[in-house]
Amino acid sequence: xxxxxSPDSDTDSAxxxxxxxxxxxxxxxxSPSVQRSARQTGTRPNEHGRYQHKAQFCTQRCLLGLQRxxxxxxxxxxxxxxxxxxxxxxxxxxxxxxxxxIKQQLDQNLDVDCTPLGGCGASGAPFKITCTAYGYTVVGKxxxxxxxxxxxxxxxxxxxxxxxxxxxxPVFLGxxxxxxxxxxxxxxxxxxxxxxxxxxxxxxxxxxxxxxxxEVSRSQKEIRSLGVLHQDLRPDNMLWNAELERVLIIDxxxxxxxxxxxxxxxxxxxxxxxxxxVHGRKRLRIGQ
Numbered sequence: 001x002x003x004x005x006s007p008d009s010d011t012d013s014a015x016x017x018x019x020x021x022x023x024x025x026x027x028x029x030x031s032p033s034v035q036r037s038a039r040q041t042g043t044r045p046n047e048h049g050r051y052q053h054k055a056q057f058c059t060q061r062c063l064l065g066l067q068r069x070x071x072x073x074x075x076x077x078x079x080x081x082x083x084x085x086x087x088x089x090x091x092x093x094x095x096x097x098x099x100x101x102i103k104q105q106l107d108q109n110l111d112v113d114c115t116p117l118g119g120c121g122a123s124g125a126p127f128k129i130t131c132t133a134y135g136y137t138v139v140g141k142x143x144x145x146x147x148x149x150x151x152x153x154x155x156x157x158x159x160x161x162x163x164x165x166x167x168x169x170p171v172f173l174g175x176x177x178x179x180x181x182x183x184x185x186x187x188x189x190x191x192x193x194x195x196x197x198x199x200x201x202x203x204x205x206x207x208x209x210x211x212x213x214x215e216v217s218r219s220q221k222e223i224r225s226l227g228v229l230h231q232d233l234r235p236d237n238m239l240w241n242a243e244l245e246r247v248l249i250i251d252x253x254x255x256x257x258x259x260x261x262x263x264x265x266x267x268x269x270x271x272x273x274x275x276x277x278v279h280g281r282k283r284l285r286i287g288q
Contacts, residue, residue: 053115055130055137057198059243063138063171067095075243081135093134099174099195101131102140107179114140116184121236123151123253125187129195138173139198142182142190150253154194157252161226168219170248171197199248200241212240215247223249227258 055078062076071089072079084092093101106114106129113130117139124143130136143151158165158172165171173195182190203212216238223230230237230249237251 053113053128053130055113055128055135057128057137057139060166060171060197060241061243063095063136063173063197064166066091066093066098066136067165067171067173069094078135078137084134095173098131098134098136099176101133102129102138102195103176103178105132106176110178110180110182114182120184120186121251123147123251124194125184125190127193129193137198138195139170140176140193140195142184142187142193144188145191146188148192151192151194153255154252157228157255158196160228160257161223164219164222164226166197167244167246168222168249169252170199170250173197199239199250200243201239202235203238203240203247204235206240212247215240215245219247219249224258228252229256229258231255 058078059073059076062073062079062082065071065073070091072082072091076082082091086092113132115128117126117128119126124141124147127140127142129138129140131138141151141154152175155172155175158169161169176193176195178191178193184190203216206212216233219238220230220233230252232251232254233249237249239248239250240246241248
């Protein structure tokens with residue numbers, strides 16, 4: 001996306017980041033429209049007048065339904081916001097519509113419903129992002145223009161892993177190019193994002209090592225059966241999702257496509273399908 005330089009700049013009041021706008025379209029957190037939107041999505045001002053982003057992440061099942069034309073997930077913490085006061089069991093927008101709305105929202109104002117989650121990986125930094133109008137709360141993997149050519153490969157990989165989304169990898173929604181740059185300490189000038197469901201907790205927080213080892217293997221086999229070799233499988237790239245009781249694998253920017261013949265991959269997929277439910281499930285406890 002082409003950007004027009006502007007002499008105006010905006011210093012962020014949130015910890016860890018500041019923003020410089022390349023767009024003349026701005027919005028103040030104190031304006032009535034932003035306050036009204038913040039109330040709708042669970043964002044509240046603290047004692048200093050700054051907004052706290054308290055919205056909970058949507059479930060993987062919620063986002064899978066959004067992506068594939070399915071029904072709402074009644075277990076999603078934001079389901080009533082998705083319904084917009086109605087009684088329908090259907091999503092009122094689709095995944096592409098959500099991505100467009102989030103882009104429009106961030107292009108107008110980066111200060112509300114867009115919060116760094118802390119930490120920064122080799123290829124980007126995670127943000128919590130809420131679509132103010134409909135309450136969908138997702139993860140945005142923000143990265144710089146310098147790294148974008150490498151990171152945007154993940155979008156292609158997630159599409160290849162269509163069948164594994166919401167099972168072995170998070171539900172992937174799309175990509176956005178920001179009209180304003182988000183300056184984040186440790187990450188640099190964030191100008192692009194991948195949007196996806198929240199994967200879960202780091203696996204190192206879990207106490208049942210044997211179950212985690214089995215679930216990591218299970219998700220890895222499912223990904224490989226679809227022709228993708230991750231090439232960077234380490235604990236930081238594996239998350240425990242309590243909703244699905246699965247390990248979800250993330251960060252595919254270094255992945256490669258499997259060059260093995262399709263027949264061999266199909267056999268691996270059949271083996272995975274047959275053995276997927278052999279081991280009993282039990283709810284894992286997250287350590288402190």
